[in-house]
Amino acid sequence: xxxxxxxxxxxxxxxxxxxxxxxxxALDRISLAVAAGEFLCVVxxxxxxxxxxxxxxxxxxxxTSGDVRIEAERPGAPLTAMVFQEHALLPWRTVLAxxxxxxxxxxxxxxxxxxxxxxxxxxxxxxxxxxxxPHQLSGGMKQRxxxxxxxxxxxxxxxxxxxxxALDAQTRTIMQEELLRIWATLGTTVIYVTHSLEEALLLGDxxxxxxxxxxxxxxxxxxxxxxxxxxxxxxxxxxGVLLEKIxxxxxxxxxxxxxxxxxx
Amino acid sequence: MSRGxxxxxxxxxxxxxxxxxxxxxxxxSAVGLLREAFFPRPSTVLVHLRRLVADxxxxxxxxxxxxxxxxxxxxxxxxxxxxxxxxxLWRRLREGLDPVFAVVYPxxxxxxxxxxxxxxxxxxxxxxxxTAATSFFLIAFTTTEGVRQIDPLVVEAARHYGARGRxxxxxxxxxxxxxFIFTGLRLGLGYALIVVVAVxxxxxxxxxxxxxxxxxxxxxxxxxxxxxxxxxxxGAVLSYGLAALRARLLPWAQDVxxx
Numbered sequence: 303x304x305x306x307x308x309x310x311x312x313x314x315x316x317x318x319x320x321x322x323x324x325x326x327x328a329l330d331r332i333s334l335a336v337a338a339g340e341f342l343c344v345v346x347x348x349x350x351x352x353x354x355x356x357x358x359x360x361x362x363x364x365x366t367s368g369d370v371r372i373e374a375e376r377p378g379a380p381l382t383a384m385v386f387q388e389h390a391l392l393p394w395r396t397v398l399a400x401x402x403x404x405x406x407x408x409x410x411x412x413x414x415x416x417x418x419x420x421x422x423x424x425x426x427x428x429x430x431x432x433x434x435x436p437h438q439l440s441g442g443m444k445q446r447x448x449x450x451x452x453x454x455x456x457x458x459x460x461x462x463x464x465x466x467x468a469l470d471a472q473t474r475t476i477m478q479e480e481l482l483r484i485w486a487t488l489g490t491t492v493i494y495v496t497h498s499l500e501e502a503l504l505l506g507d508x509x510x511x512x513x514x515x516x517x518x519x520x521x522x523x524x525x526x527x528x529x530x531x532x533x534x535x536x537x538x539x540x541x542g543v544l545l546e547k548i549x550x551x552x553x554x555x556x557x558x559x560x561x562x563x564x565x566x
Numbered sequence: 567m568s569r570g571x572x573x574x575x576x577x578x579x580x581x582x583x584x585x586x587x588x589x590x591x592x593x594x595s596a597v598g599l600l601r602e603a604f605f606p607r608p609s610t611v612l613v614h615l616r617r618l619v620a621d622x623x624x625x626x627x628x629x630x631x632x633x634x635x636x637x638x639x640x641x642x643x644x645x646x647x648x649x650x651x652x653x654x655l656w657r658r659l660r661e662g663l664d665p666v667f668a669v670v671y672p673x674x675x676x677x678x679x680x681x682x683x684x685x686x687x688x689x690x691x692x693x694x695x696x697t698a699a700t701s702f703f704l705i706a707f708t709t710t711e712g713v714r715q716i717d718p719l720v721v722e723a724a725r726h727y728g729a730r731g732r733x734x735x736x737x738x739x740x741x742x743x744x745x746f747i748f749t750g751l752r753l754g755l756g757y758a759l760i761v762v763v764a765v766x767x768x769x770x771x772x773x774x775x776x777x778x779x780x781x782x783x784x785x786x787x788x789x790x791x792x793x794x795x796x797x798x799x800x801g802a803v804l805s806y807g808l809a810a811l812r813a814r815l816l817p818w819a820q821d822v823x824x825x
Contacts (some may be wrong), residue, residue: 362726380728390723394741394818403737407728435818455727 309491310336310359310371310459314367315356328354330516331368335452336459337414338373341485341492343506345499345552347559351517352495353387356461359493374458380404383457385465389444391436397447398432404455415454420448442473447448449481453488462494466501479532480506481522485528499548504531511551514559523548606788614712615792631762634773635804636689638697639758640646644749646702650750652711654743655735657803660710667703675700675761676768693770697762701754708753712746713739745819748812755804774800 307561312334318327328351336342344352357363360382372381383404391407398419398450423429426446436444439559445465452460466474478501485492496502500510501527523544527535535541574581580681588608594600602610618624652661678699683692716739725739766775777779781789812819 340714362722362724384723384726386719388719390717390719392720392724392738392741394816403724403729404727407733407737450728528760550586 306337306339308335309338309340310373310493311369311371312359313369313371314357315355315358315365315370317351317358317363317383318366319351326542327516329365330518331518332519334447334510334519336491336493337507338491341490341494341505341507341509342510343502344493344495344510344512345497345502346499346512346517347514347549347552347556349559350512350555350561351515352440352497352512353463354517355512356384356495358458359521362462368426371479374515376456378457379409379456379458381457382459382461383455383512384461384463385452387464388469389436389441389448391444391447391451392555393436395435396432397428397434397436397439399438400447401450401454403451408455418451418456419454422454425453425487426450426480437487440473442477445469445477446480449484451486453490457490459491459493462476462492464496465494467497474501476534481505487540498561499545500536503545503548504528504533504535508549511548511555513557520555521551582775594607596597604787608728610682611791611795613789614788615795618792620640620791621705623777624771625794627772627774628796628800629772630772631766631800634697634762634766635693635755637694638762639701639755642698642705642758644696645769646705646750646754647709650706651713651740651743651745653706653710653794655739660700665782667706671700671703671707675757676764679769679825680763693762693765696765699759700761704757705750705754708746708750709743712743712750713800715746718743718813744816745812748816752805752808752812755808756801759801759804 315332316327317329318325321486322327332351332355334342344355346352354363359372367455374381378453390520392403395403396551396563398416401419401422402415405418410418416436420429420432423432426449428446428450431439431443437449439447443518448465466477469477494502495507499509506525509523509525511523512518513520513527527538527540577699586678592602594606595602595605603695615624646744649663660740679692679696682695684700686692686695688728697742717815720742721738724734729737762773763775767779770776774793778790778797781787781793
């Protein structure tokens with residue numbers, strides 16, 4: 303495998319916040335490096351700070367200490383664009399107007415931003431729905447718009463926060479295949495947060511396992527299953543072995559997390 | 567919102583209920599179940615209504631009422647939306663004004679009239695300001711809620727995609743609050759009509775409220791009912807007009823509301 307240059311460095315990042323007088327440590331000295339063009343999956347029990355990590359990288363949340371560096375290659379492009387769990391589209395904007403939103407805010411000319419948006423809508427297969435409003439779309443279609451909106455900005459890093467968690471199983475499978483196809487086309491660096499190990503193994507080049515609160519990096523597992531991948535990888539022995547191996551670790555963290563939530 | 571041939575089939579009750587009421591009334595008065603001196607038949611009332619229209623009496627009273635509603639509604643809408651947006655955006659302002667509003671809002675609007683007369687010139691200005699008061703509170707309340715009910719995740723996403731400051735306001739907070747603002751405007755317009763008639767009864771010589779009261783006092787019962795009908799029709803037109811405007815301007819909110 304060719305060694306790619308480092309794209310994102312998360313260096314010793316901690317996040318702590320006050321909750322009813324107690325200091326809660328959400329992230330505890332996390333360090334990570336993501337290679338350019340890599341698809342990195344982050345898994346962990348609820349409360350392990352997966353989303354917090356993503357929000358710090360996105361600049362939506364400021365870390366208490368530590369440093370996040372993103373190597374910018376294209377001047378003018380935003381560092382990150384996020385696909386949110388609950389799609390978070392603007393209900394009063396049409397699909398097209400949602401996809402151009404970021405470009406519009408950056409002052410890109412109308413003709414340019416609409417051309418770019420149409421290109422992205424074609425990529426996610428929603429060209430015919432440009433004039434629809436989000437509430438007229440199914441959950442899967444809304445999430446496609448969310449992906450098109452993020453990609454339209456041509457971000458250095460694409461961040462995805464459990465984007466398919468709210469979808470039904472069949473739609474989720476289709477969306478995962480679509481995402482792999484798009485990623486293969488564009489070669490974007492992706493950080494993808496999920497609570498599903500199966501999803502992480504299907505999508506990721508590596509899987510970062512986080513611990514129960516306070517969130518730390520427990521282990522990093524390379525996923526050496528070859529590409530392109532589809533659902534058929536589930537029948538390969540290597541898949542089963544890796545799944546079993548990560549699950550053994552994850553299981554402990556989930557139990558710890560449940561223990562911490564229990565009454566003393 | 568298209569009213570195809572299926573509309574009447576689906577909403578026949580909307581049309582049937584007022585018609586049934588009028589027919590029932592007509593029959594009840596005709597057979598003597600209701601005393602015609604107090605409850606004249608709707609058909610008789612229509613005859614008197616036609617006369618009021620023909621001799622210009624109705625127009626002479628309707629125009630001042632309309633202009634008062636227009637003035638009061640404009641005043642309430644502008645101040646209410648601006649105040650409501652500010653209260654929605656700034657917690658401190660909201661915390662400061664909430665108790666004041668909570669105390670003042672339930673006071674029956676007509677009672678503001680003497681108080682308002684101390685502050686502004688008596689006559690038209692006092693009438694308009696009094697009429698605007700309740701509508702103002704309604705519009706300010708709903709606008710505040712409109713800003714507060716916007717999904718914080720949507721706001722976060724908009725910020726993430728570069729909407730800041732003024733842009734965040736015009737592209738996210740204002741459109742997000744608009745469905746609530748429209749509800750407030752519709753309620754406010756309805757109340758403006760209610761209050762203007764009440765205020766005209768107490769203190770005006772012209773206006774639909776005045777005509778109603780005058781007809782009652784000289785026992786021109788048919789004229790009273792005729793005026794009554796006009797006020798009711800006016801209310802319906804204003805309310806449905808604003809609803810239609812909302813449907814036109816906020817297509818994205820309409821389908822959600824109809825579900």
